[in-house]
Amino acid sequence: MVEETKKKYSRDYLTWTDEMDKVLLDVFVEHHNRGDQGQNGWKPHVYTAAIKAIRDKCGLHVTKENMSRMKTFDKHYATISKILSQSGFGWDWVNNKLLMDSDDVWNKYVQANPKAACYKNKEVKNWEAICTIYSKDHPTGEGAMTGAETEAQPPEPDVVAIKDSSKMPQKRQRTCDAILCMLGDMKCSFQDALKSLEPLELPKVTPPLEILAALEKIPELARSDMLRAYGKLILSERLFHALMELPMDFRKEWLLTLNEKNNI
Structure with a gap:
């Protein structure tokens, strides 16, 4: 009886490697981009795809x-994104860890957020993929935790227990809304910046030949008066439009008045 009880609650342990983490996150990023994450969490086929990918690429059977x-x-994102939102912090994409202006900046932050102390020199790989999958706004549905509750819990170790799913109750899945992460925001900002650099549409300029042709149509307009008016109209699109709005029998008198007014 004792042996049977021990067997029932015995468990093996699975150590997550960098390769397994990358395979797992790659699958979730792919399905995130497909929209397979909604208010009720990830769709079941996403987990199936992740299990198959780890089996095919890493040679390990997981559940x-x-x-x-x-x-x-998720906990990494909740903690690190909060840190990065503060002044004096950045992300080292080469060494996969936090950058900070000074120890004083870090010490002040940890004093207010002691649970983040372990992240000072912590290496967190695949940060880009983590940012794509998670958001700073955590779910609020049944079984969900707030950002503060998530941060308060220490990160789970790289070794997790493999439980017999037939004998253990299923864990409730957390809900999560897929929204733009910081990389998505950066992409949108970059696209907006490019739009601001697009050339503005130039105003329409009437060709000189068209202006000359319009003047030639005015009855009894002397050659000297035509040349004076031409010199004025090619410099002002507004004046040419004003001329064209006048009836034909008004145009000569208006041009002569314009010439006299400007002493041309």
């Missing part, structure tokens, strides 16, 4: 229960 690894990434 849906092992997908709790995604909670670790």
